[in-house]
Amino acid sequence: MLRKVSFTKLLGAGSGALLLFVLVNRAGGFYFTPPELEKPAYVVIEEEPETPAEPEQELTFEERMAQADAAAGERVFNQCKSCHRVEEGVNAVGPSLYGVVGRPVHAVADFSYSDAMAGLEGEWTAERIYEFIAAPRDVVPGTAMTFAGLKDPQDRANVIAYLDSLGD
Numbered sequence: 001m002l003r004k005v006s007f008t009k010l011l012g013a014g015s016g017a018l019l020l021f022v023l024v025n026r027a028g029g030f031y032f033t034p035p036e037l038e039k040p041a042y043v044v045i046e047e048e049p050e051t052p053a054e055p056e057q058e059l060t061f062e063e064r065m066a067q068a069d070a071a072a073g074e075r076v077f078n079q080c081k082s083c084h085r086v087e088e089g090v091n092a093v094g095p096s097l098y099g100v101v102g103r104p105v106h107a108v109a110d111f112s113y114s115d116a117m118a119g120l121e122g123e124w125t126a127e128r129i130y131e132f133i134a135a136p137r138d139v140v141p142g143t144a145m146t147f148a149g150l151k152d153p154q155d156r157a158n159v160i161a162y163l164d165s166l167g168d
Contacts, residue, residue, distance in 0.1 A: 061127055064157040073162030076155045083147070086166050094145065099167035100124050101160065116142030126160050133159065 059067075077086075083093040090096050095108040105120045106113045120140060122128070132139045133156050135149040150156045 059153070061130060061157075064130075064153055065126060065160065067154070068157040068161035070158070070161040070165045073155075073158030073160065076150065076159050077162055079150075080147070080159070083145075086163070097163055097166070101126055101129065101164040101167060114142065114144040116140050117144070126164065129160050129163070130156050 080094075080097075084095070084097050085092050086096070086098050088096060088098040089110075090098075091108065091111050095111040095113075101124060104123050106118055117140060130153075133147075133150050134153075136143055136145040136147055138149075150159065
């Protein structure tokens with residue numbers, strides 16, 4: 001066990017060493033401070049932010065449909081194949097989409113539509129399909145369709161061109 005005198009000597013030596021370290025550090029900083037430069041050693045070139053180009057003119061539905069490509073739509077439709085079929089009379093989780101463009105909304109007789117879809121009136125025009133496949137749950141709240149939607153407007157137009165090419 002350390003005696004009181006030994007502990008005091010040890011504490012004094014540690015405090016002295018710490019004080020010496022601090023004084024030498026301060027003195028070194030005082031004597032060895034680098035001089036201030038009159039001008040920077042190198043210049044940082046700041047790039048001017050690019051001015052955003054004018055946004056592209058949004059195409060109308062008719063213009064998109066005029067540019068629609070059924071072959072491209074068939075590729076995009078691969079996302080839909082997990083729930084829909086394009087063969088006439090063949091249903092899956094969703095109804096067959098054969099001949100969907102221009103037919104009544106719930107025209108597939110042997111398919112059980114959700115209450116939300118059953119309450120929908122009218123027919124599947126190209127424009128209505130275009131809006132629906134953008135965000136199905138926003139257009140028909142309560143629909144059983146879980147697909148989030150196709151955000152790209154041209155992809156939607158291409159899918160409609162593909163579906164329209166399948167009908168009679």
